[in-house]
Amino acid sequence: MSNFFGFNTVMPGRQGGRVALNLEEQQELDRQVQKYALETGEDFEIYDYGETYDNLADDLEETRDDLNDETFGGGTDFDFARNTRQIAPALKKEEELYIKQNEHGGARRSSFASLWETDGPSQQDTFKKGLPEPSQAASSIWGSFSNTTAKGMELGAGNAGFVHDPVFGTGTFALSRPTAFGNNQPSLEEIEAQLLRTAGTQHQAPMQQERKMMSLEEVEAALMNINGGRPVYSEAMIAEQQAKQASLEQRRAERQAKQAETAKHNGLMTQSDKDFINRIQISQLVTDDPYADDFYCQVYTALRNRHLQQMGVPSNIVESESGQNTRRGNGRTEQRMQQQVQRIVSDAKRNPKRTNVTVEGALGKIAVNSVLNPRQLLQVSKRGSHNESSGGNSPKPPSPGPVSTKSHTVLGWIENVYTYVLALEQKRRQQPPPPRMGEEEIAGEAIRRWNEEYGILARKMWNELRITVPIGVVHPHPFISILNYSKGKKVIPRVLRHLLPEQTLTLLTMLVANFESLNVCKAEVYADVQGNQEIELFMNTIVPPLLGFVSEAPFRIVVGLLALFIERNNMVWVARSKPGLAFLTLFLSRAEILKQGQGNYPIPDEREINQWNELYNRLFSQLQTHFSALFLPKATMAEDVHVWRFLAAMAVGATVDQQHVLVTEVREQVLENVIAAQTTRMAPEKAAQRIGNVNLFLHALGLDASQVAVPAM
Amino acid sequence: MLFYSFFKTLVGQPVTVELKNDLAITGVLVSVDQFLNIKLDNIKVVDEERYPHMLAVKNCFIRGSVVRYVQLPAPSVDTALLQDAARRERQQPAAGGRK
Numbered sequence: 001m002s003n004f005f006g007f008n009t010v011m012p013g014r015q016g017g018r019v020a021l022n023l024e025e026q027q028e029l030d031r032q033v034q035k036y037a038l039e040t041g042e043d044f045e046i047y048d049y050g051e052t053y054d055n056l057a058d059d060l061e062e063t064r065d066d067l068n069d070e071t072f073g074g075g076t077d078f079d080f081a082r083n084t085r086q087i088a089p090a091l092k093k094e095e096e097l098y099i100k101q102n103e104h105g106g107a108r109r110s111s112f113a114s115l116w117e118t119d120g121p122s123q124q125d126t127f128k129k130g131l132p133e134p135s136q137a138a139s140s141i142w143g144s145f146s147n148t149t150a151k152g153m154e155l156g157a158g159n160a161g162f163v164h165d166p167v168f169g170t171g172t173f174a175l176s177r178p179t180a181f182g183n184n185q186p187s188l189e190e191i192e193a194q195l196l197r198t199a200g201t202q203h204q205a206p207m208q209q210e211r212k213m214m215s216l217e218e219v220e221a222a223l224m225n226i227n228g229g230r231p232v233y234s235e236a237m238i239a240e241q242q243a244k245q246a247s248l249e250q251r252r253a254e255r256q257a258k259q260a261e262t263a264k265h266n267g268l269m270t271q272s273d274k275d276f277i278n279r280i281q282i283s284q285l286v287t288d289d290p291y292a293d294d295f296y297c298q299v300y301t302a303l304r305n306r307h308l309q310q311m312g313v314p315s316n317i318v319e320s321e322s323g324q325n326t327r328r329g330n331g332r333t334e335q336r337m338q339q340q341v342q343r344i345v346s347d348a349k350r351n352p353k354r355t356n357v358t359v360e361g362a363l364g365k366i367a368v369n370s371v372l373n374p375r376q377l378l379q380v381s382k383r384g385s386h387n388e389s390s391g392g393n394s395p396k397p398p399s400p401g402p403v404s405t406k407s408h409t410v411l412g413w414i415e416n417v418y419t420y421v422l423a424l425e426q427k428r429r430q431q432p433p434p435p436r437m438g439e440e441e442i443a444g445e446a447i448r449r450w451n452e453e454y455g456i457l458a459r460k461m462w463n464e465l466r467i468t469v470p471i472g473v474v475h476p477h478p479f480i481s482i483l484n485y486s487k488g489k490k491v492i493p494r495v496l497r498h499l500l501p502e503q504t505l506t507l508l509t510m511l512v513a514n515f516e517s518l519n520v521c522k523a524e525v526y527a528d529v530q531g532n533q534e535i536e537l538f539m540n541t542i543v544p545p546l547l548g549f550v551s552e553a554p555f556r557i558v559v560g561l562l563a564l565f566i567e568r569n570n571m572v573w574v575a576r577s578k579p580g581l582a583f584l585t586l587f588l589s590r591a592e593i594l595k596q597g598q599g600n601y602p603i604p605d606e607r608e609i610n611q612w613n614e615l616y617n618r619l620f621s622q623l624q625t626h627f628s629a630l631f632l633p634k635a636t637m638a639e640d641v642h643v644w645r646f647l648a649a650m651a652v653g654a655t656v657d658q659q660h661v662l663v664t665e666v667r668e669q670v671l672e673n674v675i676a677a678q679t680t681r682m683a684p685e686k687a688a689q690r691i692g693n694v695n696l697f698l699h700a701l702g703l704d705a706s707q708v709a710v711p712a713m
Numbered sequence: 714m715l716f717y718s719f720f721k722t723l724v725g726q727p728v729t730v731e732l733k734n735d736l737a738i739t740g741v742l743v744s745v746d747q748f749l750n751i752k753l754d755n756i757k758v759v760d761e762e763r764y765p766h767m768l769a770v771k772n773c774f775i776r777g778s779v780v781r782y783v784q785l786p787a788p789s790v791d792t793a794l795l796q797d798a799a800r801r802e803r804q805q806p807a808a809g810g811r812k
Contacts, residue, residue, distance in 0.1 A: 296715060296718040
């Protein structure tokens with residue numbers, strides 16, 4: 001739209017055609033609008049054929065169209081090509097008017113007559129001839145003017161004289177003379193908008209000018225004040241003022257030009273067009289089961305929100321509120337969209353396997369791919385050896401006979417465990433709500449069914465863990481093989497949530513019985529970083545939930561577990577590993593608590609106590625002369641805390657003789673720590689930590705680190 | 714849908730998108746769609762001396778098919794969850810057939 005950058009594009013001849021709307025004309029306009037409303041009795045937006053409508057459609061067959069919505073997906077809303085075509089001519093006129101009014105700042109009011117002047121006959125003509133090409137509207141917007149002009153000349157031959165109109169030139173011809181279109185009648189809304197806009201510009205423009213005048217006067221007044229009431233106009237000052245004024249003026253003109261340029265696209269798409277486009281986009285992304293198709297996002301958001309809530313950050317509340325607001329804002333659209341999505345989903349269910357269609361007479365196939373069902377670029381055969389090595393898609397029931405423990409087999413088991421864990425977690429989320437009043441019957445049925453399905457899945461998962469495979473058939477035991485992978489360790493806390501207490505006990509028993517063969521028990525794993533990571537993982541994933549279980553177990557079970565532990569494993573070997581010590585500490589401290597009658601269990605009877613003492617003595621005698629070897633040779637002192645904890649647990653249950661043995665054996669370590677903390681240049685907190693570690697053990701004996709006499713250096 | 718679901722959680726995070734024409738753009742992820750088209754805001758080209766014409770560009774839309782890599786902010790990626798999501802995705806065709 002280069003024609004209004006500082007040029008006066010309106011010629012005198014043109015101005016004559018545009019007279020101001022007087023009162024009569026206004027009334028005439030209103031009358032016409034009312035007449036339309038009466039005649040059509042319909043929604044203007046959609047049926048704005050106006051009086052040019054020749055009732056041709058009355059002859060059309062109107063019955064059996066009840067499935068149209070299904071076929072076209074949403075009635076008239078979808079036909080945006082027609083909608084756009086309908087309003088295209090009106091838009092052009094609007095644009096023209098708007099630009100002109102902006103240009104002249106409302107000094108001259110344009111006539112509405114120009115909107116109507118050529119509509120009558122030519123429009124009816126073209127309408128009966130058939131619909132014009134819709135591309136015209138688009139092409140004029142994108143600026144291929146010459147093309148449009150040619151068409152305009154062809155179609156609107158009666159107005160050919162305007163081609164040479166010097167005002168608009170050939171370039172804007174198509175914009176200024178929108179005669180060649182079928183439904184030229186502007187809709188009621190557009191007329192209203194036009195009126196508003198005209199009124200708006202009229203009110204604004206004088207005010208702006210007034211304000212500018214004021215500012216100039218103010219400057220003068222100020223000058224007068226400065227010069228003692230006598231205005232002195234220096235040439236430079238006036239020139240400066242004028243320059244300022246001019247630049248302001250120019251900036252304003254530029255801004256308006258820019259606005260006008262973008263304004264021509266205003267209302268190009270109606271709301272239903274936008275809805276339609278939105279629906280196309282969103283129907284691809286909305287699913288009926290967000291936890292299946294949008295799993296990561298759903299769970300991630302839930303986790304993050306919970307995390308934020310724990311930290312006491314209310315930002316997620318704000319976030320969710322704003323989300324609700326936007327949803328509430330276009331609730332109707334949302335609802336319609338959901339209906340649309342439901343229809344799409346049910347359609348997909350009806351023919352799920354169809355990925356391409358061969359239409360008769362078409363060359364090639366038409367692919368019906370979607371986001372959920374993308375075109376496959378790679379064709380991998382299902383029976384390939386590669387597939388087998390990755391674990392196989394169909395989880396085979398674990399065979400009770402000899403099982404190989406090759407790495408890929410074990411990894412396959414782990415993946416199957418994950419599969420069931422994920423299914424169980426999904427089931428948990430779909431847990432039926434507690435029955436409401438009067439619906440116990442139905443809800444009870446739902447709950448029963450849910451329990452059944454949940455039970456089946458839990459059983460499958462249990463089988464996949466291979467805990468019940470008898471000991472000694474394969475070495476290492478399949479369950480231990482699973483635990484030897486970090487993946488397998490990670491799944492255990494999630495598995496335990498779905499296990500019955502008996503099953504957890506079985507798991508713990510199996511773990512304790514085969515503890516030796518765990519790779520985290522091997523001394524060499526302490527040597528490298530990866531090994532240490534594995535140990536860390538074991539301590540973080542498997543120990544805490546089992547600790548929780550043992551700390552609620554009765555005395556009988558603790559005794560049984562420790563007996564099994566001592567029986568089946570080489571204590572010296574196991575105790576040198578961090579997890580082994582952790583388990584020993586766990587059993588010893590739990591037994592001690594129960595012996596003292598804490599917790600909810602009764603104090604164990606004489607026989608059980610004797611049994612325990614016997615067990616303890618066995619453990620002690622096995623570990624005797626190895627206590628100092630429990631300390632890792634290279635580990636820094638701060639990492640010894642688990643050893644001190646174990647020694648403390650041992651010391652609590654020890655007899656006086658045994659305590660004496662203990663003290664003698666670890667005397668060196670105690671002294672070393674105390675001396676290091678007291679003498680060397682060590683950070684205070686590190687020193688305190690060392691003393692704390694030593695005190696764990698010494699307090700159990702009734703001593704304190706401060707009592708240790710440091711030999712003189 | 715896994716990648717779409719994943720990138721949705723990164724909206725508002727700074728990412729670096731490496732394109733197939735060796736251009737690497739750092740910016741705040743504004744939106745992503747199912748084709749993994751990416752909208753970035755406050756962008757900055759990594760090698761500005763080589764692409765001076767990009768200096769004036771403040772935001773951009775990247776067609777998904779021209780993306781080679783996306784460098785992610787590590788703290789905002791939950792790898793364990795991503796593994797689970799991949800497992801679920803693998804189960805999905807079977808689930809779809811069942812429905």
